[in-house]
Amino acid sequence: MTTGSVLLASVPTSVWIGNQQLPGSTGTTFEVVNPATGNVLAVVADATATDGAAALDRAAAAQKDWAATPARERSRILRRAWEVVVERRDEFALLMTLEMGKPLIESHGEVSYGAEFLRWFSEEAVRINGRYTESPSGSGKILVTKEPVGPTLAITPWNFPLAMGTRKIAPAFAAGCTVIVKPAAETPLTMLLLAEVFRDAGLPDGVLSVLPTTQASELTAPMLADPRLRKLTFTGSTAVGKTLLKLAADRVLRTSMELGGNAPFVVFDDADIDAAVDGAVAAKMRNTGEACTAANRIYVDNAIRTEFSGKLAERMAALSIGPGDVEGTQVGPLISDNQLRKVDSLVADAVEKGAVIETGGAQLGKIGYFYLPTVLTNVTADARIVKEEVFGPVAAIVGFDGETEGVAAANDTEYGLAAYIYTQNLDRALRVSKAIESGMVGINRGIISDVAAPFGGVKESGLGRESGSEGIAEYLETKYIALP
Template identity: 55%
Template sequence: MSTETTLDLPETRLFIGGTWTASATAATLPVINPATGEAIAHVSDASVQEGLAALDAACAAQDAWAATPARDRADILARTYQGIIDRRDDFALLIVDEMGKPWSEAQSEVDYGAGFFRWFAESAGRIHTEGQFGIEPGSNYHVAVSKRPVGPSLLITPWNFPLAMGARKIAPALAAGCTTVLKPAAQTPLTSLLLAQVLQEAGVPAGVVNVVVTGNSRDLISAIMNDTRIRKISFTGSTQVGRVLLAQSAQNVMNTSMELGGNAPLIVFDDADLDRAVEGAYLAKLRNGGQSCVAANRIYVQSGIADKFTKRFTERLAHITVGNGHEPSTGLGPLIDDKQRTTVHNLVTDAVAKGATCLTGGQIIDGPGYYYQPTVLTNIPADADIREEEIFGPVAAIYTFDTEEEAITEANATPYGLASYVFTKDLGRALRVAAAIDAGMTGINRGLISNPAAPFGGTKQSGLGREGGIEGLEAYQETKYTGIQL
């Protein structure tokens, strides 16, 4: 039975200072359903001036929000969590239609995104109990250390997880006492706008959360970042854009959190449970159609098990049902747009032209919609672009290795260090390899590692800082030291 129903659109206007308002220029942006290529809505397109108006609202609300008791902030976050859960199907429907996820994955994202509001609701009340108060050694001088909010924060989110990425930033910011300006991706703004409605219904004061969608991201973001009142930027997206934002943030010495690109290795050793390894690799590779910064970009299989693993994994991919996310049988939806599909296809054709073997897939699926066949490549030559670039699509690149040392060397042979995965029954080996891989996260015998209670982030050119866990709250806090002479 199809899950398709009439799409109940949320507000499509800008949310500034607690008020829904259309752009003064009346400009709008289409939201395209990647399964059909057709527009499902048009949202207000914010100008630079409206971006600055959102900053004005956030700054005006900052002092009162910071002074709001942490327990009161926690109650609002808890109500937001429940509001999302109560509208679980509404959020999932929007995610399917504007992003292309299969229905079950969209529901899972709703649960995951809501979890950040629950986690940080539980964490908010502990902010003022984790400080220090003591006497400086050798004197009667008292030292008090406390936490205070960083201040107004600019939050920039990508299109691939429309609810989770906003939740992962807004929830800790509000828990810490920071006001926010959220700029969601123009491809998938509807979920963020519905989230703003739920936050408003949960009692978030005017100006604490502002949402501006724009087709002119560069100018709007630059204008906000050039204003000395903005104290933090949290960005999830490509390393290329992250470098630009880091350079801009240096001008005003802004607090920054950067969750950037990935090139995740997934290592399968000879002694791994084959069933678990195949299923874990499938999840790490195909979740969200491979459009994830933590997707398994390079799958390394030890030579003794390589043929068996590759055969089983290829069969698994070859039998995925590709289609509209509303159909219960769908295991793989469309890519976000034609540009992304072309990028993926170019990586595949380049590898095959240089000598790689395509075991299944490798072709664009005729429209409507931006579908691509689930693909497995082996025997990939050293000069293939796919070895170095983030795939961001349903293409599995499989390599073989002989020794543990070789696997570690290959895993680390990249400027990125976000996620990694290890499959083995040997606990000593698992911990040894996990410690040796230069990445912010490692999953052992599992292909899904994201969790609101755990720190998410990477090393090297995969970013700075962490989201989720206690670290996610600390990212929106400054340490205040007060010296007291009695």
């Protein structure tokens, strides 16, 4: 029996309500597939609205006691969960590689990143502060307190199966909120394993439920309509986010939305070209390009575009592609055949409109969902790949002339999550970072995510911020008490 088989045999595959596995209200199941092989990894219970109601019953019943639990105790549970995830890092990493496809080295990186949210918010739990002041008019005193929002529904994506869960669960627990997680149907196993970790860390019954499902809207709509649910946090596409916001509006439900991105990577004529190429590979190829922060539109000043394009194509062509659990793999499969077809159609559209394929541009093999790392040059402004989030290993290069044109191109999108700037001029870096319409800007670096920094976007990339000291505020209500 392989290591993967032993691991999969020990991972929960039922709905997780309260602190226990349950078969699901109907007994129906769905298959979780390894994107590197197309083979079935596990058969998982398919949660229904009945299961959602049971989970919300438990969350609502546990909310008062969990909110009253001393902050130090909530901190201790989060800290212990961090310790257990770190202890079991190899299991989590292999599980993510098997169900999502990313190379093991990246899965290990996600374990470190995802676990760190547990540690960070274990420390933030004991630093929830209010204030007490005299009224400026002298008419009384002002007492401001922070209280947990209440039962929370967290909907997480497939591309970072651990980190996108811990980034929501950890601040919610730190604030004193109970949580129901609806993980992506493509990658439910990692979140189910995390639920087991929280149980072992001493989390009280009812505080966390995990509901894998292929019937997302049928499961979540009744919960969103239920007055006991007080918070929705979602990471995923802008289209789905807009639908959820409309549903949440009926009850003026507290929401935070981390939505789509179309990140510009702007290389100015004074940039260190080799450093910019390194940054572009990091920003483009993290998670095989399946990241909302991935560099989607690479704008390069025409004065250096030919040199930059050649060096980037050489680097991308040299990347090792294959199953994530094979040693030395740098690029894994895409999550599904649908995603593979989408990437290929975006490349075909760009080529039809005049783009040149410098390397890649095709599916690799007949088994699994592999797409060759690709560099496109001469990409036109009307190409779909400039307007749509590719979510794959394709770097689309567009030339520009001068700072004003570069900034205008970067801002020519309805999205505003992440942006990247390469320049050796500090004044330009600060000037451009202020001018670019984005919630996050990386200057001369291709990886910007940091547990201690606020993560989120502007425009149609979302509402609110996750991580950093700002992250816990999304799960707290402010109450003003007027004293004589």
